[in-house]
Amino acid sequence: MSQSLVLDRLIKNVRLVRPNQYGVERLDLGIKDGKFAQISPEICSDQAKEVFDAQNLLGFPGVVDAHMHIGIYQPLDQDAIAESKAAAMGGVTTSLNYIRTGQYYLNKGGSYKEFFPEVLALSEENFFVDYGYHVAPISPQHIGEMQWLFEQHGVASFKIFMFYGGYGLHGLSDHQNLFLMINKEDRYDFAHFEFIMRGLSQLRERYPTLQDTISLSLHCEVADILNAYTKIVQQSTLTGLNAYSTARPPHSEGLAICIASYLAHETNCVNINLLHLSSRKAIEAALMMQTAFPHINFRREVTVGHLLLDVETPIGKWAKVNPPIRPRLDVEYLWNAVMQNQVDWIVSDHACCSAEKKASLQEPDNIWLAKAGFGGTEYLLSGIVSEGSRRGMSYNHMAKLLCWNPAQRFGLLQKGDIALGYDADLVLVDPNETYVVRAAESVSQQGYTPFEGMELTGRVKHTFLRGNLIYDRGQVLGSPQGRYLKRSQGLN
Numbered sequence: 001m002s003q004s005l006v007l008d009r010l011i012k013n014v015r016l017v018r019p020n021q022y023g024v025e026r027l028d029l030g031i032k033d034g035k036f037a038q039i040s041p042e043i044c045s046d047q048a049k050e051v052f053d054a055q056n057l058l059g060f061p062g063v064v065d066a067h068m069h070i071g072i073y074q075p076l077d078q079d080a081i082a083e084s085k086a087a088a089m090g091g092v093t094t095s096l097n098y099i100r101t102g103q104y105y106l107n108k109g110g111s112y113k114e115f116f117p118e119v120l121a122l123s124e125e126n127f128f129v130d131y132g133y134h135v136a137p138i139s140p141q142h143i144g145e146m147q148w149l150f151e152q153h154g155v156a157s158f159k160i161f162m163f164y165g166g167y168g169l170h171g172l173s174d175h176q177n178l179f180l181m182i183n184k185e186d187r188y189d190f191a192h193f194e195f196i197m198r199g200l201s202q203l204r205e206r207y208p209t210l211q212d213t214i215s216l217s218l219h220c221e222v223a224d225i226l227n228a229y230t231k232i233v234q235q236s237t238l239t240g241l242n243a244y245s246t247a248r249p250p251h252s253e254g255l256a257i258c259i260a261s262y263l264a265h266e267t268n269c270v271n272i273n274l275l276h277l278s279s280r281k282a283i284e285a286a287l288m289m290q291t292a293f294p295h296i297n298f299r300r301e302v303t304v305g306h307l308l309l310d311v312e313t314p315i316g317k318w319a320k321v322n323p324p325i326r327p328r329l330d331v332e333y334l335w336n337a338v339m340q341n342q343v344d345w346i347v348s349d350h351a352c353c354s355a356e357k358k359a360s361l362q363e364p365d366n367i368w369l370a371k372a373g374f375g376g377t378e379y380l381l382s383g384i385v386s387e388g389s390r391r392g393m394s395y396n397h398m399a400k401l402l403c404w405n406p407a408q409r410f411g412l413l414q415k416g417d418i419a420l421g422y423d424a425d426l427v428l429v430d431p432n433e434t435y436v437v438r439a440a441e442s443v444s445q446q447g448y449t450p451f452e453g454m455e456l457t458g459r460v461k462h463t464f465l466r467g468n469l470i471y472d473r474g475q476v477l478g479s480p481q482g483r484y485l486k487r488s489q490g491l492n
Contacts, residue, residue, distance in 0.1 A: 062093025062425025109181025
């Protein structure tokens with residue numbers, strides 16, 4: 001046998017799930033230099049240095065969790081270690097994280113030329129999975145830095161938080177400039193959003209061969225609507241998640257989607273990602289805008305939280321998030337959109353917020369005092385396998401929404417599939433094992449989960465990152481091996 005044919009690792013007896021095929025096929029997977037090098041019904045064990053028997057578990061591509069927040073509520077380097085362990089526990093091998101200047105994260109304003117290298121330094125050797133960043137241009141200065149971020153650091157995706165126009169992270173803000181740490185004369189408003197879009201269009205024109213990977217993501221809620229309805233709801237008898245959902249009503253999402261879509265049309269900013277759509281009105285508005293502007297390449301995202309939780313969930317304030325968890329009718333509408341191929345990917349929107357930061361000690365049941373956001377990347381794949389299977393969703397469709405589609409959109413062309421030459425990212429799942437979610441069993445530093453007590457069927461057993469076993473039946477292994485993913489390959 002030629003030395004060149006020796007495989008670093010052979011994974012036998014995998015019931016392979018691929019995103020663009022139908023059905024499941026039992027195959028062996030040969031790995032060399034971190035890539036899938038051989039895929040065959042039978043590969044001889046003596047061709048490999050190491051052999052792993054998958055014992056007929058389902059083999060999904062490593063999950064691409066395209067919406068996470070690392071370092072939002074605790075130091076980025078510490079958060080990266082704990083929360084990327086949680087990602088590995090859930091079969092996530094690629095973590096794409098939203099970040100911005102201003103309060104929270106690094107609690108700094110100023111230029112991204114100073115800010116982003118610090119983000120990368122704090123990230124290096126602290127992620128257990130491969131990782132990248134989406135960046136939000138907060139000040140006018142940042143619009144001029146998008147080209148630099150793309151060319152120097154491979155940042156190909158950017159973000160607008162539409163509700164920051166009059167809101168902070170958790171509520172009404174009369175001090176927008178202090179929250180965002182921008183100059184007194186600067187505004188984070190619809191005009192700023194327009195100029196971000198124009199800047200992104202120029203970047204796409206500058207790099208036509210890479211323009212498909214350059215995109216803009218939007219958190220779609222309108223602050224004016226939130227402000228008005230919050231005042232009304234706070235004077236009512238509504239409490240808990242029901243109150244919070246009513247205070248941030250679905251038509252605020254729909255209106256923001258319409259505004260964002262028209263601005264995209266006006267500026268020829270054609271790659272638009274509509275994030276964490278939470279309601280029927282949001283989905284309907286997104287589909288309406290696709291019809292109105294067929295030349296805009298929209299992508300529609302939902303989260304596992306919005307698919308598994310509703311306002312009646314007993315966990316209450318622990319499930320507070322923006323946009324809010326919705327009534328059951330909205331949840332069912334989201335699932336219908338998933339099943340009808342009207343949703344492009346599913347994510348966790350993981351934002352680890354520890355219990356002591358999440359809840360007010362003085363008024364622990366006051367939903368208005370609870371911070372927004374929670375973690376959940378460790379339940380992303382299991383949650384979709386469990387609930388999706390119950391609804392008749394195919395494993396291949398799951399792989400497309402959890403792996404292939406986000407990888408393609410965000411320029412991760414070596415991720416999202418199990419195919420020759422792709423990174424050997426693999427997650428082995430027992431689709432028949434049922435377990436009860438317990439925060440105490442998670443490696444996340446959060447200390448609670450809004451999914452507490454939920455029974456899921458479909459458990460992640462093993463996770464491989466570029467051919468290396470990083471999670472094995474309850475244990476995260478070794479030291480952080482995650483690599484930063486520069487998404488401007490081919491740039492001259």
